[in-house]
Amino acid sequence: MGIVERKEREREEMRKLILDAARKLFLENGFDKVSIRNIADEIEYSPATIYLYYKDKNELFFALHQTAFTKMIEEFAPIEQIEQPMDKLIEMGRLYLRFAFENPELYDLMFIMTAPIDALECREDIWDDGDRAFSILQQIVQACIDTGTIKHPDAEQAALMIWSSVHGLAALHLRRRLSMFGEEHVKTLVDETFNLFLNTIKKGL
Amino acid sequence: MGIVERKEREREEMRKLILDAARKLFLENGFDKVSIRNIADEIEYSPATIYLYYKDKNELFFALHQTAFTKMIEEFAPIEQIEQPMDKLIEMGRLYLRFAFENPELYDLMFIMTAPIDALECREDIWDDGDRAFSILQQIVQACIDTGTIKHPDAEQAALMIWSSVHGLAALHLRRRLSMFGEEHVKTLVDETFNLFLNTIKKGL
DNA sequence: TTGTTTACTAAACACTGTTCATTAAGTTTG
DNA sequence: CAAACTTAATGAACAGTGTTTAGTAAACAA
Known part of the structure; x- marks a missing residue:
């Protein structure tokens, strides 16, 4: 039946x-x-x-959090077509920042709000989405190391440094901590800072 | 009278x-x-x-936000004694991260929560604290540029890149987005990543 | 001493997340 | 088919939230 x-x-x-x-x-x-x-x-x-x-509102927000990760990872699809690992990395950074700017609420939910994380610490699958997204980054960084465009041998460390730098930029903007530079040209400021970051890691990482 | x-x-x-x-x-x-x-x-x-x-709860949190900035800036005092600008910069980064780890609620209030910012956009003095703290960083970065330890000529851009990188690390930790690496050794992971960032900017910025 | 200003509060309003006893509908069994 | 059981849905309540307002009592000025 x-x-x-x-x-x-x-x-x-x-x-x-x-x-x-x-x-x-x-x-x-x-x-x-x-x-x-x-x-x-x-x-x-x-x-x-x-x-x-x-179960409660947090669990509902966690489910929303999951769909947001799926959406972001889908938007990363185009980087598969790129040959050079460093170009892949750069494009991934751009797509990440664009996602944050175009989907501020979703980005907030994924990386800033505590709601989807609270009281779900018991669950095994909380970090699955985060892990999945991070390992995409880490693989690209590993490829950069393998081809010699990144010298630092630890891909996890390098990936975390890159993630936190780009997240920092997104988070400061989304939580309106860059408004002191003038709300109107925050976008260009972020782009310039991102480019400076790229140049710095190309030379120094 | x-x-x-x-x-x-x-x-x-x-x-x-x-x-x-x-x-x-x-x-x-x-x-x-x-x-x-x-x-x-x-x-x-x-x-x-x-x-x-x-006026309301947000204004109360803004007042708290102000005292938190005063506290953080006080903790930066020791860097005045350091001679080399790059050493100053490094120590400031360390003190910043330490403040974030030792005063998670205050750091959150200062750089992540929207409460102290919301509905106060009209006020002129909202960004005074943030500006004051950022200009300390920017001055040190400028000194690094003047002494040639940083090559990039734009101190504001360089300072913003440094701030957002360190903030990213602090914010990911405070909002529990680094727990997937294992909650217990997050502190060492952050320290390692911070050191990697320092090496990167020393070579590449 | 009278009149006025000031400081304070009780009570209410419109919300919030969450729980629970009760009802109504769907499903299984005799 | 009817009775017994299971499940889905809800109205109402609980305990909390930020905030406003009308009213009171004390402090001050005339």
Whole structure:
């Protein structure tokens, strides 16, 4: 009998319905406007129903966090076509920064907010997405080391240094700590700083 | 008559009383536990009273944000004694990272949270603290350029690159995005990455 | 002493995340 | 088919949040 399969399917559909409503509200109105009651209104169910499909709000945000990683990794696809590892690395950096600027809420959710991480420390799969994204970077850095364009022998260390530098730029911007340089030309400032960083690692890393 | 002066003084004392209670709760129990009612309980006044001294919660957090900057800048004092600009720069980086690790809540407030920035965009003095701290860094970078230890001619760009790199490391750690490397040896990982960054800019910047 | 200004607060408003007893519908069994 | 059971959904409540406002009591000025 396919009833249990149908139930399973309906359950997944409901989880998706909730998640999509949450994403819609999140992208339209920002983090603060995503309340359980707002989501419930959006999908025309009672607030309590959401708790039948997600343990709590953090778990819901973790699910959103997962879809955001999938989206970002998809956007990295074009770098596969690039031959030179260093060119790959540079393009990945650009795509990363572009993702951060074009999807500020998603980037925030992925790398800054504590909501998706809180109270989920018990789960085994919390770091799967982060690991997956980081290992893409690390592999490219390893290729740079193998071809001699990066001298430092430890790919993990080098990758972490690169990630944190680019993240720092994105995070300072998204949390409005670069406004003192004038909100209007922050984008060019970030681009210039990114280029300076590229030149520095080309020469020094 | 000194009544208006005394009133002024009493007003400042009350602002300080509220601020100190807020800081106490903030450092003891974290951001979430600092509610207007908690602060009111702590100082044995009604919640509404706080609104006679601070416009809203964001303004209160901005005041806390200011004291945090003062504390950090005080901790930078020892670098004045260092002769070589590059040594100064390195020590400043170390002190910056140490401040972030030893005062995670304060660092978060200063460079990550949006609360102290939100709705205060109108005020002229929001960026004073950030500017002051950044210009300390920029001056040291300028000294490095003048003595030839840094080749890149633009001190502002170089300083921003350095800041964002170190901030990236601190921010990823504080928002628990480095836990995938194993929570226990994050500190050494950050130190290693910081050293790699130093070597890179020494050679490449 | 009267009038006015100031400091303070109780109570309310509109929210928030979350839980739980109850209802209604779907499914299985006799 | 009807009775028993299981499951999905909810209304209402709890305990909390930031913030506003009307009203009171004390301090001050005339």
